[in-house]
Amino acid sequence: MFFFLDSEIRQLAYNLFPGGNKPIGVLVDLFSITYEIRKNMEKRSREFGLSYGQYIALCVLSAQRDEMSSPSTLAEKMGVSRAAISSMVISLEQDGYINKYDDPNDKRGVFVSLNDKGRGKIKQMDPFFIGLASRLMSDFSESEINQFQTYLSHVRSAFEDVKGYGLTDPKMTGDKWYED
Incomplete structure (x- = not known):
């Protein structure tokens, strides 16, 4: 998957989907922030020698x-x-x-x-x-953090369901995934 780091590139990704596509927008934002966090953690780890x-x-x-x-x-x-x-x-x-x-x-x-x-x-x-x-989550209430964890769990579960499918898998048509 692409890492959309630059705001112009993120906007281009949003524009690729006529009428907007909220799920794609959310995933683009998720990929972008996790990439940035990971990159920073890697940089900081190197400062510790690992x-x-x-x-x-x-x-x-x-x-x-x-x-x-x-x-x-x-x-x-x-x-x-x-x-x-x-x-x-x-x-x-x-x-x-x-x-x-x-x-x-x-x-x-x-x-x-x-x-x-x-x-x-x-x-x-x-x-x-x-x-x-702590700093990344400091603006969230405990309830919001729990809700966020629930949302991430839903995304993880959905990903587990679909990760084995290929782009040309007959079980995928349009925006729908079909069960056996």
Whole structure:
């Protein structure tokens, strides 16, 4: 999908749909703001000496039982490829944020675990990211935040329903998706 960052490009996207298309407009705005937030988080993570993905990997590890995981499980939880997690694990291990252990049950397998330096890095970075989230949501009431979460859940659920369909799928006609 396109990332509509510039207001002129966003307006062009709106104009592509005669009579306007509110759902497209909302998605364009959603893509735009999430892209900008992600870009800023990546920039700020680099100021801490990690990529945003590496920070997330450390956070995911910290939430695991025993702060340990296989790289494939870590990749699945983060929604990234095994190749991406492999290079992340190498980098995080070289920088001393995680430890890597051979899997005693599988000679080809490994586990990675968070160590003190990794926990320290999370502790160092968390205040910024928690502060960012707090600031972004500071103008919303608790009720509005709950409603926003509900809306996002609806979008996620709808996306799960349609993500397997291709553009030429016969189940899609015009603006309607048809069930089997």
